[in-house]
Amino acid sequence: MKRSLQDIADALGVRLIGDGRVEVNGLASIESASPGDLVFVEDEKHLAAALQSRAGAVIAAARFAETIPSGKPLLLTDHPKLAFARAAQMLRDGAASIPQQSVHESALVHSSARVSVGVSVGERAVIGEAAEIGENTQIGAGSVIGVGVKIGRSCEIYPNVTIYPRTTLANRVIVHAGAVLGSDGFGYVRDRETGHYEKFPQVGRLVIEDDVEIGANTTVDRGALDETRIRRGAKIDNLVHIGHNCQIGEDVVIAAQTGLSGSIVIENGAVLGGQVGIGEHARIGEGVMLGGQGGVLPNKILRGKGVAFWGTPAQPLRQYLKQLATLARLAKKE
Numbered sequence: 001m002k003r004s005l006q007d008i009a010d011a012l013g014v015r016l017i018g019d020g021r022v023e024v025n026g027l028a029s030i031e032s033a034s035p036g037d038l039v040f041v042e043d044e045k046h047l048a049a050a051l052q053s054r055a056g057a058v059i060a061a062a063r064f065a066e067t068i069p070s071g072k073p074l075l076l077t078d079h080p081k082l083a084f085a086r087a088a089q090m091l092r093d094g095a096a097s098i099p100q101q102s103v104h105e106s107a108l109v110h111s112s113a114r115v116s117v118g119v120s121v122g123e124r125a126v127i128g129e130a131a132e133i134g135e136n137t138q139i140g141a142g143s144v145i146g147v148g149v150k151i152g153r154s155c156e157i158y159p160n161v162t163i164y165p166r167t168t169l170a171n172r173v174i175v176h177a178g179a180v181l182g183s184d185g186f187g188y189v190r191d192r193e194t195g196h197y198e199k200f201p202q203v204g205r206l207v208i209e210d211d212v213e214i215g216a217n218t219t220v221d222r223g224a225l226d227e228t229r230i231r232r233g234a235k236i237d238n239l240v241h242i243g244h245n246c247q248i249g250e251d252v253v254i255a256a257q258t259g260l261s262g263s264i265v266i267e268n269g270a271v272l273g274g275q276v277g278i279g280e281h282a283r284i285g286e287g288v289m290l291g292g293q294g295g296v297l298p299n300k301i302l303r304g305k306g307v308a309f310w311g312t313p314a315q316p317l318r319q320y321l322k323q324l325a326t327l328a329r330l331a332k333k334e
Helices: 005-012 044-052 080-095 317-333
Strands: 015-017 037-041 057-061 074-077 167-169 180-183 188-190 197-199 205-208 219-221 227-230 308-310
Touching: 005 015, 005 074, 005 080, 037 044, 037 080, 044 057, 057 080, 074 080, 167 180, 180 205, 205 219, 219 227, 308 317
Parallel strands: 037 057, 057 074, 167 205, 180 219, 205 227
Antiparallel strands: 015 074, 188 197
16 A cells, blocks of 8 residues: 655654655665665665665655755654654555455364454464454464463464463564464472472463564463563564563563573563573563673573673673683783
8 A cells, every 4th residue: 555755754753855745655675676665774875875776765864864965755763764664564554454354264263262353364273262362363374272362453473383271462462483382381390219300380371462573483481380471562583482480571672592491580671682591580680781692590680771791601791801801811821
């Protein structure tokens, strides 16, 4: 669906220079843009290429306003990348027609399941007993939605996702292919006499709040006796493991191959780099940034909004770099 630049500028609250009647219906990189596309540019070194591209209009940094020649229509803002992302959502929403319920003939939907208007269920998907699927949610091919699972409105469940019983997803949750949600935690009790391990009860639940995105082949365990919870807006990359009883705060970002043991708290706005490992009962404070391959010992607490930590055991970046420099000097003396 086409949208005029004036409509986009008004909706995003950005400054428009040029003909607001120009319409766009897509987004692209500078190199591949066509006349119906929007592009964005944040770095001045790419500005000339954006202006000379075939794109219908450019979203650019407001600081470029005085240096840009007239010609191609511009949308100026302090945050071009953010405006571009929001424009993409506008165009996507505008293109969506009123969805109709669509259940593939090979899907298995239990008679007690509640499937709302606009839900799409793909090939060989299974919707279990007493499950509830909210309006306009899409269930991909081969996915399994367990007994009593609740999924909210406008969620996207990609193919081959498995959602165990006692799991709740709120609204606009995205779960990519192969993810497993609500599986048993890794909890065992050792019999000291025999040396054998016996399974500790895993009877809690998993709750995922609004606007969370979970990457492909990520696994999130249910609580052992209580709950695992991922709060609003958290973004979790591919191949991440989150153990039982973890509490993930709002707008947390977790990069690929990170592993969290049980009962960890990640406070709001924290950022975890790739391949981070965190021991049980640790706490990562609000706004902490933990660099790739960083390690946090069990029961450790990291605090400091905006403070970057790195290394194993993780420590403030400046301190860690000083230690590396000292080790390098000592190595040279040998």
